[in-house]
Amino acid sequence: MIYRSILLFVAVLCTAACQTEKKEINFPKTDLTGVPLIPKPIKTISTGSAFGLDAKTAIFTSNKDAGFEKVGEFLSEQIKSKTGLHVAVNSSTEGTLERLIYINQSDSVDLENPEAYQIYIKKDSILLNAKTAAGAFRGVQTLRQLIPEKSNDTLTDQPMWVIPSGKIIDAPKFEYRGSMLDVARHFFTVEEVKKYIDGLAYYKFNTLHLHLSDDQGWRIEIKSWPKLTEIGGASEVGGGEGGFYTQEQYKDIVAYAADRHITIIPEIDMPGHTNAASLSYPFLHSANAETPRVRTDMKVGYSSFDAKKDTVYSFLDDVVGEIAAITPGPYFHIGGDESHATKKSDYILFIEKVEKIVRKHNKRMVGWNEIAQANLSSGSVIHFWNKPEYALKAAENGSKVIMSPAKKTYLDMKYDSISEYGLDWAGHIPVDIAYKWDPETYVDGLPKQSILGIEAPLWSETISNGTELEYLAFPRLIGYAELGWSPSEHLDWNDYKERLAAQVPYLEAMQINYYPTKLVDWNKE
Numbered sequence: 001m002i003y004r005s006i007l008l009f010v011a012v013l014c015t016a017a018c019q020t021e022k023k024e025i026n027f028p029k030t031d032l033t034g035v036p037l038i039p040k041p042i043k044t045i046s047t048g049s050a051f052g053l054d055a056k057t058a059i060f061t062s063n064k065d066a067g068f069e070k071v072g073e074f075l076s077e078q079i080k081s082k083t084g085l086h087v088a089v090n091s092s093t094e095g096t097l098e099r100l101i102y103i104n105q106s107d108s109v110d111l112e113n114p115e116a117y118q119i120y121i122k123k124d125s126i127l128l129n130a131k132t133a134a135g136a137f138r139g140v141q142t143l144r145q146l147i148p149e150k151s152n153d154t155l156t157d158q159p160m161w162v163i164p165s166g167k168i169i170d171a172p173k174f175e176y177r178g179s180m181l182d183v184a185r186h187f188f189t190v191e192e193v194k195k196y197i198d199g200l201a202y203y204k205f206n207t208l209h210l211h212l213s214d215d216q217g218w219r220i221e222i223k224s225w226p227k228l229t230e231i232g233g234a235s236e237v238g239g240g241e242g243g244f245y246t247q248e249q250y251k252d253i254v255a256y257a258a259d260r261h262i263t264i265i266p267e268i269d270m271p272g273h274t275n276a277a278s279l280s281y282p283f284l285h286s287a288n289a290e291t292p293r294v295r296t297d298m299k300v301g302y303s304s305f306d307a308k309k310d311t312v313y314s315f316l317d318d319v320v321g322e323i324a325a326i327t328p329g330p331y332f333h334i335g336g337d338e339s340h341a342t343k344k345s346d347y348i349l350f351i352e353k354v355e356k357i358v359r360k361h362n363k364r365m366v367g368w369n370e371i372a373q374a375n376l377s378s379g380s381v382i383h384f385w386n387k388p389e390y391a392l393k394a395a396e397n398g399s400k401v402i403m404s405p406a407k408k409t410y411l412d413m414k415y416d417s418i419s420e421y422g423l424d425w426a427g428h429i430p431v432d433i434a435y436k437w438d439p440e441t442y443v444d445g446l447p448k449q450s451i452l453g454i455e456a457p458l459w460s461e462t463i464s465n466g467t468e469l470e471y472l473a474f475p476r477l478i479g480y481a482e483l484g485w486s487p488s489e490h491l492d493w494n495d496y497k498e499r500l501a502a503q504v505p506y507l508e509a510m511q512i513n514y515y516p517t518k519l520v521d522w523n524k525e
């Protein structure tokens, strides 16, 4: 099959080349290195010519791996929505075909990283090489960014979108590049989550962590414990009606993310942040914590599960089991932060028991940095947010660390004194401060090889709909995409802010609300 597709590629290329020779297009001189790509690729080389994307272009893909054809279809849909062109995928070549985009599965040693890709752009062809469909998908995001907003209508008798020629070699710095949505303090609809996933995909993120439970609400259907959503799902900060995802809706989000090569990480926060669960089933509640009641305020640290009751662990076995069964990704996040109403010995006992439950359901446990106090398997992952000593302890244990320092990555911190929404307990985080730091050196003494990657969490105490969510996330999220992907030597604020300014047409086309910080000279019409 692979040979057939390569033969087809060569045959089509010949045809395309021969035809184009007849009507040579005089492209203006181009510069691939000048295209404002985010994240910035490892290496970009310009050859000064161009590929003309037009109605005579077709996409072909390797057919060894069905994922490649899906990636081709995704590219075709995106070309349609950006340019209006219909570019067929793997369909017959008769008639008008002159140029070709070929998405090729390659086992080249240069593509060892599963998300690596290479793009070769010539007059008649674009060749995108990747080892995996995930790598091809990341490369397709680069291609989307290479397509100009406007066509050139003077080169031929049809509109043509001129893509600069050259070569791009690329791979991510970190294996984990994520964001988190707190759907517990305020509930966000499936459509709002999908729109966020679209933005993550465009900037090459590969993970979305969903904070599915907290004191103010429980957001995922658990069939064996229905009151969690009947009672625990009916509230949120500020007194709104709350909401929850049925398991079918959650699966829909997981599948939508998977189509974009994004892994969903579910979080059930415990033993603290559990008021909504204990309100639904009072036996879960520890006598040392505040009596459960509907909570719509923003306080933290007053709730706790009872770490000494076997029934609590039977309950958690059901909850983790049901969620794990509909979560194809490798991780399960157990929260573990701010358990101020749990005695330290109880906390450690609890985290160690829950780790066993998570492992029983074949998931790798992730928890906020406090869990490093327990004696954990080196396979569990520590999510750093505020205490460097816990990150260091985790690394000593051989565990991996996800970097979410609150002072740099918390998307719910206000930008500045005049920005709307957000909190300021970790300080203001303007767009430049969000970008100008290095995840590899932020915690003194933390070895690089212990860092799994970076995540930007968005807590939702002050936001209650998609527009407000986007205001806090964009444009800072775009900078975290680059911090997670691009080599450190490419990270330069002055260069980045020019490329960020050039994201306006994308943000406007997608109707993404962003904070128009004065630190950036936005490219508006």
Ligand code: ACM
Pocket (backbone or CB within 6 Å): 337, 338, 368, 385
């Ligand atoms: C956290 O911000 N409590 C993880």
